[in-house]
Amino acid sequence: MSQDQRSSEGAPSARVLIALLLPLFASLMSISSVMVALPAIEEGLGATSADLQWVLSGYALAFGVGLVPAGRAGDLWGRRRFFLIGTAVFAATSLAAAFSPNPLMLNAMRIAAGLGAAMLVPQIIGMIQRLFTGQARGRAYGLMSTVIGVAVAIGPLLAGVLIDAASADTGWRLVFLLNVPVTAAALVAAFLWLPKFRDAHPTKSTAAGAFRGIRKLDPLGAGLLSVAIVCVMLPVIQFANLIGAAVGVGGLVLLVLWYLWEKRLGERDAEAPMVNLKLFTLPSYTWNSAVIILYFAGMPGIWAVVAIYIQQGLGLSALTAGLVMLPSAAMVILLASQVGRRVERIGPQMLVLGSVAAFISMLVLAGAAFLQSTQWASIGWVALALGVNGLSQALIIPSAQTLSMQDVPESMAGAAGGVAQSAQRVVTAIGLAVVTAVYFMVLSGYDHQTALLVTSLVISGIMLTSVLAAVGAARRAAADRRLSRSATVTSGE
Template structure:
């Protein structure tokens, strides 16, 4: 599958990327589209605020729990079959979610949708790492980033159109139902175009004494990590009290115990642990993953508070709440794949520029919101600020994703992708819970405009840390190239 640098990816590479990215689009669109659909779900199912919190967070929780073991399973037993299974689970549960009869039924389906997503996402990273090299790999990650940006940015717009123009009590159901044809086409493409298991991930012969069967998945490590993730995330989903603090601290303790377990297991047999901790000795992986984690700790929350502000603060419909995000999607579409082509030569610099632009976009959003009660106020200013956000995203995600994986051995690619994606999903859930809580706290005292301004400034503060990490990654890359 070696690409021709003059003509771009070979047709087989385009087919592979189509098969991989259609389900990815649906799985990530399900995060941002539901944010716009929450008021309609509340009315249609008579859901409580706690129910609605779980509609958002249950998906993120299940997604976070499953990523690392699913990535490891793909490394061990074949990424293609794990990808196909994940796509099938996600599509089926999306279909059932669309016909939910109660909030409880919807939340169970959302959890299962999250598990399906967790099965498919690490395999995409692993297969790109396996099937693409050099500049072709950068382009592949650029396309992946384009799809991520489009899914997150177009999700609110698609949901808004469906909710505002579909019959009453059916619009929010369409938000889940729209996943089904996308996933169906993706599943068919995957069957036809993804390499057969023996061409993709045939496992190497095991040395004598190595664990076999399910023991190769490191079940103790799976349980420890899953329990740690649940306990860390629950305080931000359900228990905002002393019990939540205790659970969170216990979760951090379990995470430390998991690291000790993985280290000792790896010392006995390098093939035994779910995650080989040598990953974290790779500076390119650690630094660039840190940039992504810090970025996802804040930025996804912007879609939640913008949707709330436009609908509840300005009284606009779901369609307008989605339309205001369109400039971000346009910027990602125009730039992300082009960025991917240039990562090999300019990745660290683009990462620094992108993170600085992320800070600037949040400051611009705070300023645009401040203008809303003046003669100069307009939703166009908010849309422009979100367009700058799309510019930053187009620089950050393909650059950091490609650079983080450049030194990762192929046989660890799925687990490496799972670790990074797990951290991103966990901090995304925490960031959304924290920023929306700040928004409502401020809005309760000073109105939605104040809530939006403070929320934007909080996100700008979080993004400053991503700038520092990007500078560290760039310096490290410069020192290793000398």
């Protein structure tokens, strides 16, 4: 039995997953907890609204820019190595962020933390692809989804507890310090439990060897894609004007140039480009990635909006905002691992059901806002909506993640994971900006209840596109199964 096989069975797999998923938990908890901590950061540091926007978006920008190059680098030179470096960078910058004396340093550390997270996340997907197969891989992605759901939901609760228990200038610092013990434990676990693999692309330790190694990373492709992502995301984060629109269009042009460059490079040598474009000819990868990307285009914004609604609209505490989000975590904890076990058998159907549940959850949230001005008003309706949202997350993330990677060659796993994650981060940043902009635009003329109602309906429209993509993915999977059965029957004859 090979090392890969031994690592995909029994106790070793549990240890490997603990090592892989601890820093993922910290990196995602950092996003959700900061949403609740923004008012405390504003008071404690005297931050402006632009400063606060960069606290959220700067992290997302750096994360989105670094994912694909980091995934490719892990494929080339060792995923374990880049996982350890990324985890260490994330831990150090979280510690520095906690002691930031001003908004400038805080945002600089958030950008650096985003780069650290970008280095480690693609390696998680690549190592799961290498170490797990069959149902074990589905269970691994199911557990990954559980960690994502728990991190997103428990982050606001922990932030609320810390902020309510401490002063304004101390509570938000404790929120960032939470990442340090988690990532420190992850580093120890990774050193002890992550297997070491022989480098698939060894590079001699000479100047010529180093140059060839850099060429393998496709520096021009990495540069074009990175600048393109920055140009697309910057207008959403900071420059919502004509200049910003021109920068965004320039980013789209650079994306086209990146595509043409990768295509030309791939025609000469399939291993030369940073991203082999044959990846997008895999229907399972493109369809299922589309589902989860469209899901992330709308859904993350709801956490920021609900936090604002509960604290500013209803006048309740940060702790209450965190408690209202717990039903979502509960659904993910209960269901995600079970979903992972069943992906190979009924994954496409669960993907459709999850997308429909996401759409319904936003209608329930809109109803909760509508009922706020009636005798049936209750914050419990908001909790119910987020519980249904947790159901959708438990069904979508492990299903889409497993199905999208099922036909991807192991040698391309890091880059493939980086592309999908990068697209998710870009649409998350854009969606977050659009959703919060809609909320505050409506709020300027009406009240918080109306703002939440309109925002929920806007997100429900975005979720409809995810439903359509899920139906398309399910139909394609059904067609592939029919072809496979037909080929089996034909060969039997």
